Amino acid sequence: MRYAETGYNLEVDLSRGNIERVETDPRDTELYLGGLGTSAKIIWERVPPEVEPFSPDNLLIFAAGLLCGTPATGCNRTIVTTISPQTELMAFSMMGGFLAPELKYAGYDKVIFRGKSPDLVYLWIHNDKVELRDATHLRGKGAIETAALIQQELKEPKAQVAAIGAAGENRVFFASIEQGRSSASRGGIGAVMGDKNLKAIVVRGTKDVSIAKPMEFMELCNEVLEYIKYRNDHPIPGVMPILAGLGSPQEMKVHDEKWHTENFSWGNSRTRRKDFWNEDIAREWTETMESMRTRLISCYNCPMTCGATISPPGMPTYMMKCFSKLTYTMAAMSDLEFGLGIAQSATEYGVDGFSAPQVMAFALELLENGILTDEDFPGMPEDNEGRFYWLLEHIVHREGIGDILANGTYWAAKQIGKGAEEYAHNNIKKHEQLPLKLSMLNPIYFIMYATGEKINITQIEGQFPQAPFPKREHREAFVKDWFQVPDEKFKQYFLDWEPRGDNSIPYYPTPPMVADIVDWQERMHYIDDALGMCAGLSSFPLKPPYHLHNYPKFISAGAGVDMDEEKLTQAIRRYRTLVRANNTRRGMSRKDEKPPKDHWKKRFPELEKELLDTYYAFKGWNEDGIPTETTLREFGLDYVADDFLARGILTKDADAPPKDDAPEKGKEA
Amino acid sequence: MPEEKKTKTVKTIKVDVDKCNGCRACEMICSAYHAAPKYSGNNPERSRVRVIREPLRDVYVPVYAGEYTPAECLGRDKYIIDGKEYDECAFCRASCPSRDLFKEPDSGLPLKCDMCEGEDEPLCVKWCIVDALTYEEREEEAEEDEKPEDIDVGIEALADKYGMDKIMDAVARMSQQKKD
Known part of the structure; x- marks a missing residue:
């Protein structure tokens, strides 16, 4: 009997149209938990570095996290894993919504796609009945439209659908997978889905998900629910509104956008407009949001209402959350009405709300600077907003210049040449980042940007305040009920952090403290991605209801896997190292671990080197950012160590334990 | 009282x-x-x-x-x-x-x-x-008892439609079934 998980994966060979239900090894749950953890292992075992993103041998894995479908509030995320066409590294992108629990109720933990279908198809999972169905009539349809059409044709209004739009079908490098309420957007995973000729995955499940120790588990769930209510009533004072509460940033609720509009950069991540926000704009944008927003909505089993149903005038209704509210607006130097309108098209086409607007702004910057000319944009309207719609159309259909832009700013710049590379200035690991350009180097953010493998800052930050509080008394008040810290020393780090003077950025927190802080924040995100927990109730906000102290209990009581804090930390480090190993094998190393050159005005090369050296050593990686043999064997990743030695990625560590003493013997791939 | x-x-x-x-x-x-x-x-x-x-x-x-x-x-x-x-x-x-x-x-x-x-x-x-x-x-x-008039009204309506004999038969048949 398996608890919380079902113990079965679906293996779908799209080339041959073959579908198998395969039992999984319960020992992997102990070592890698589930979700991202077990998916990283599958990628390691079955997708060697020679496999190109658009090869039939690339896998596309939809995984429900270990605790999805249990009563744990907010545990609803699907983790999609593949090799990204944009970064050429292992991509893992998450979406909330309703798909992951439904997959559990249907009796599966993961759906693993391989091969390439000869024609456009969708996968229909109805409990034990699983079939590939023709989707040629859905070619070119919007992602949201597709979901509705499939529900109608199957007469299954309760089926959950994740689909791609035209962008995915046309292998746009920043295409998303859309699920109505949520999307898995980063890393161009929608392009891989399109390359496999898979239009959608459709799930309906009516079976039970079981709990190992029911009464204990419910008690933990009730504590979480109580704490959510407490935190809703007690926002954290002294931080900006979107960081004060729980959930994804409450962008659909918050009208005051002074902070985003004046601190984030507009256009192609260029211009800070420090006096942008005023009463007129506040009134106008509030009216826009209130006239278009029909309802605040949530994902499965979550009270946080981070999303909203948006009905722009004259356009179909769609659902939005978080910061895509402003990305189009700010890239186009326009207003909220434009942003909410074009996001409707972008959602149907299925593109990443961070990358897409930046690619379009990048194209117009190249035009302004004569690197591209009017001839590259035949028929493009004169007005700014019309241009963005025109560009979106051309990118998602890969028409004209859109065919080049569809590869993202990094690859497009290389193709265009003539100095275009200078304009693709906001990338890390070839992927567009949030449009932030700041003054003084922040050592914590430096390490997070440099070493994050989820390629998005919001997916590594969270537990530690972003900036020091002005006065010691504020800091003392903050640490008073900060029980989430893994260790008391984190309170001291924060208490001593001053806005100015010796204990301020960039030299404080010191490199060893930075390593501790980043590691804590990263650990939280990696747990979430294995359990399927939404970052909004866990890794992203300050003082969340889920933390390192109650997670082991959730896993023990829920999945029946014996777990404590030590064992959990070991498991997280194991699969986090495995994610890195997948990327190391694909050529990623220290040379790639750089925030954009212009991210901060004031840079400190020596300090940055020390920060990175310290962090790598803390993680058990060598100075090139590659996990050492000792580290790999300590985590029972002997199969990785052996592969690295065989490939010459590592040479034998003098201090590595002899292989026979290594833990987890017999776990070689 | x-x-x-x-x-x-x-x-x-x-x-x-x-x-x-x-x-x-x-x-x-x-x-x-x-x-x-x-x-x-x-x-x-x-x-x-x-x-x-x-x-x-x-x-x-x-x-x-x-x-x-x-x-x-x-x-x-x-x-x-x-x-x-x-x-x-x-x-x-x-x-x-x-x-x-x-x-x-x-x-x-x-x-x-x-x-x-x-x-x-x-x-x-x-x-x-x-x-x-x-x-x-x-x-x-709580209502004391069901008002007897309600039942009377209902049965009278049925009797008008089907005749009293049929109603009696139906009641007898249903009470027999209940016993079974």
Whole structure:
């Protein structure tokens, strides 16, 4: 009997149209938990570095996290894993919504796609009945439209659908997978889905998900629910509104956008407009949001209402959350009405709300600077907003210049040449980042940007305040009920952090403290991605209801896997190292671990080197950012160590334990 | 002389559809509570409350399982409220042959809300912290007895239609069946 998980994966060979239900090894749950953890292992075992993103041998894995479908509030995320066409590294992108629990109720933990279908198809999972169905009539349809059409044709209004739009079908490098309420957007995973000729995955499940120790588990769930209510009533004072509460940033609720509009950069991540926000704009944008927003909505089993149903005038209704509210607006130097309108098209086409607007702004910057000319944009309207719609159309259909832009700013710049590379200035690991350009180097953010493998800052930050509080008394008040810290020393780090003077950025927190802080924040995100927990109730906000102290209990009581804090930390480090190993094998190393050159005005090369050296050593990686043999064997990743030695990625560590003493013997791939 | 008034407790779950966020926590916790042993599993398909949910049309209606009925209605109700058209039978609580709602997924046996008898409040309410579901209890005066006139009126109507003999036969046949 398996608890919380079902113990079965679906293996779908799209080339041959073959579908198998395969039992999984319960020992992997102990070592890698589930979700991202077990998916990283599958990628390691079955997708060697020679496999190109658009090869039939690339896998596309939809995984429900270990605790999805249990009563744990907010545990609803699907983790999609593949090799990204944009970064050429292992991509893992998450979406909330309703798909992951439904997959559990249907009796599966993961759906693993391989091969390439000869024609456009969708996968229909109805409990034990699983079939590939023709989707040629859905070619070119919007992602949201597709979901509705499939529900109608199957007469299954309760089926959950994740689909791609035209962008995915046309292998746009920043295409998303859309699920109505949520999307898995980063890393161009929608392009891989399109390359496999898979239009959608459709799930309906009516079976039970079981709990190992029911009464204990419910008690933990009730504590979480109580704490959510407490935190809703007690926002954290002294931080900006979107960081004060729980959930994804409450962008659909918050009208005051002074902070985003004046601190984030507009256009192609260029211009800070420090006096942008005023009463007129506040009134106008509030009216826009209130006239278009029909309802605040949530994902499965979550009270946080981070999303909203948006009905722009004259356009179909769609659902939005978080910061895509402003990305189009700010890239186009326009207003909220434009942003909410074009996001409707972008959602149907299925593109990443961070990358897409930046690619379009990048194209117009190249035009302004004569690197591209009017001839590259035949028929493009004169007005700014019309241009963005025109560009979106051309990118998602890969028409004209859109065919080049569809590869993202990094690859497009290389193709265009003539100095275009200078304009693709906001990338890390070839992927567009949030449009932030700041003054003084922040050592914590430096390490997070440099070493994050989820390629998005919001997916590594969270537990530690972003900036020091002005006065010691504020800091003392903050640490008073900060029980989430893994260790008391984190309170001291924060208490001593001053806005100015010796204990301020960039030299404080010191490199060893930075390593501790980043590691804590990263650990939280990696747990979430294995359990399927939404970052909004866990890794992203300050003082969340889920933390390192109650997670082991959730896993023990829920999945029946014996777990404590030590064992959990070991498991997280194991699969986090495995994610890195997948990327190391694909050529990623220290040379790639750089925030954009212009991210901060004031840079400190020596300090940055020390920060990175310290962090790598803390993680058990060598100075090139590659996990050492000792580290790999300590985590029972002997199969990785052996592969690295065989490939010459590592040479034998003098201090590595002899292989026979290594833990987890017999776990070689 | 007036006799002492009898009272009964009326339990109400107030459903504010405007506040529903569509998360279905009510379905999840209902099915977990009614699992045997309690909380050993969950499956929204076994829930005695279901959210009729069509996000793009902004339709969110939590409906509770009521009485089982063996027959479909001859007519079906369709409501349009504030310009929003709701599905046929959307607000009906019956477990009936015309739809798959409120039936155990494996046995097909009907489900019925029991207000989580024994708990302080129904668990769907406890878990709905957006307050789309709230719980109220009130005491109401109980009717002494059923008014005899109601039965008389009904039987007279039937007798007019079918004749007294047929009614007598039917009553005799039904009471015999009950004994069997």
